Amino acid sequence: xxxxxxxxxxxxxxxxxxxxxxxxxxxxxxxxxxxxxxxxxxxxxxxxxxxxxxxxxxxxxxxxxxxxxxxxxxxxxxxxxxxxxxxxxxxxxxxxxxxxxxxxxxxxxxxxxxxxxxxxxxxxxxxxxxxxxxxxxxxxxxxxxxxxxxxxxxxxxxxxxxxxxxxxxxxxxxxxxxxxxxxxxxxxxxxxxxxxxxxxxxxxxxxxxx
Numbered sequence: 053x054x055x056x057x058x059x060x061x062x063x064x065x066x067x068x069x070x071x072x073x074x075x076x077x078x079x080x081x082x083x084x085x086x087x088x089x090x091x092x093x094x095x096x097x098x099x100x101x102x103x104x105x106x107x108x109x110x111x112x113x114x115x116x117x118x119x120x121x122x123x124x125x126x127x128x129x130x131x132x133x134x135x136x137x138x139x140x141x142x143x144x145x146x147x148x149x150x151x152x153x154x155x156x157x158x159x160x161x162x163x164x165x166x167x168x169x170x171x172x173x174x175x176x177x178x179x180x181x182x183x184x185x186x187x188x189x190x191x192x193x194x195x196x197x198x199x200x201x202x203x204x205x206x207x208x209x210x211x212x213x214x215x216x217x218x219x220x221x222x223x224x225x226x227x228x229x230x231x232x233x234x235x236x237x238x239x240x241x242x243x244x245x246x247x248x249x250x251x252x253x254x255x256x257x258x259x260x261x262x
Contacts, residue, residue: 092122092144092147093116093120093122095122095143095144095145095147096114096116096121096122096123096124096144096147097114097122098143099122099124099139099140099141099143099144100114100122100124100140102136102139102140102142102143103124103126103136103137103139103140104126104136105139106135106136106138106139106140107128107131107132107133107135107136107139108128108129108132109126109127109128109132109133109136110126110127110128111124111125111126112125112126112127112162112165112166113125113126113165113208115210116210117208117209117210117211117214118209118210118211118212118213118214119213119214121149121209121214123185123208123209123210124140125165125208127157127162130153130155133153134153137151137153150184150185150186151186152186152189152190152239154189154190154193157189157193158192158193158196158197160192160196160202160203161189161192161193161196161203161206163203164192164203164204164205164206164218165206165208173258174202174221174222174253174258175221175222175223175224175227175251175252176221176222176223176224176226176227176228176249176250176251176252176253177204177219177220177221177227177249177250177253177257177258177261178195178201178218178219178220178221178222178227178228178230178231178234178247178248178249178250179217179218179219179231179246179247179248179250180192180195180217180218180231180234180235180244180247181215181216181217181218181244181245181246181247182215182216182217182218182240182243182244182245183214183215183243183244183245184214184215184216184243185208185209185214185216186239187216187239187240187243187244188206188207188208188216188217188218188240189206189208190237190239190240191218191234191235191237191240192206192218192220192234193237194233194234194237194240195218195220195230195231195233195234196220196230197233198229198230198232198233198234199222199225199226199227199229199230199233200222200223200226201220201221201222201226201227201230202220202221202222203218203219203220204219204220204221204261205217205218205219205261206218207219215245218234219261221258224249224251227249228249231247231248231249234247235247
């Protein structure tokens with residue numbers, strides 16, 4: 053399954069993202085180890101292979117990003133995703149920084165990660181920026197379920213220092229409510245960098261976001 057071939061059945065599928073660091077060996081309590089540096093993009097690629105072999109899942113995002121992490125996203129039935137997650141984490145070991153399973157993820161989240169959701173106009177633009185990739189997945193899912201908005205982009209880690217951001221559009225009231233819910237979803241709290249709602253965005257800005 054790839055991002056551009058997924059359909060509404062995605063609503064019944066979980067999405068999982070696992071981060072594998074290449075910067076430092078991360079202890080289980082997420083405290084940075086001061087003893088050694090551990091490079092693990094190779095382990096991330098090995099984990100991606102294990103994920104796809106462990107169960108029937110679709111891998112739709114697997115790439116290195118900043119700051120030297122490797123990101124995996126895949127979907128499937130809950131049991132299959134859990135089995136693949138376990139297999140990937142077993143390979144990644146102490147290099148795994150974060151992982152999560154989101155049941156019944158909204159299909160717009162997957163399309164926005166692939167930047168295949170392109171609305172023609174917007175009364176307002178909302179942006180949520182987070183310190184972690186998983187926070188954007190959770191925030192985007194909560195936001196699009198909260199009000200009638202369209203996810204324009206869910207940008208994950210690559211080229212932005214390991215951070216992530218979500219761009220959504222709709223009328224001002226809907227965007228405001230979606231951003232509020234997105235930044236306050238429990239799994240994203242504490243990870244927010246900034247959020248904004250821009251009413252009546254200029255055509256030049258909107259076109260640059262597409």
